[in-house]
Amino acid sequence: MKVLRKKPEACIACHACENTCSKLYFKEENPEKACLRINQIDSKPEIITCTQCGGCIDICPVEAIKRDKNGIVRIDKKKCVGCFMCVGFCLELAMFMHDDYIEPFKCVSCGQCVKVCPTGAIYLSEE
Known part of the structure; x- marks a missing residue:
């Protein structure tokens, strides 16, 4: 299974990853609609993304969250x-919500953000 990994020390907080992600999934460049986030903590970038741990699977009361055949945790919007x-349970704080949507969203390790990261602060790794 390929999982998105991070090297926060290499992040320059350019937000290209957030813009690419939100444009891919929600058709607009809006960091609040990105499935990963770059936050500034004491002027140092912090990369927040799903580690595919699966803790959210057990907390979902309607079993809408499952692993796909590749091991990636996905939300069945139906x-x-x-x-x-x-969102409240995620230990990584990597399950997101936005007022425009009635369901949460998260990173699915698609790797599109990796392609635009100029420093390699995010990358795909085989788990």
């Missing part, structure tokens, strides 16, 4: 009831 329990 089953999701928008309770957002997974």
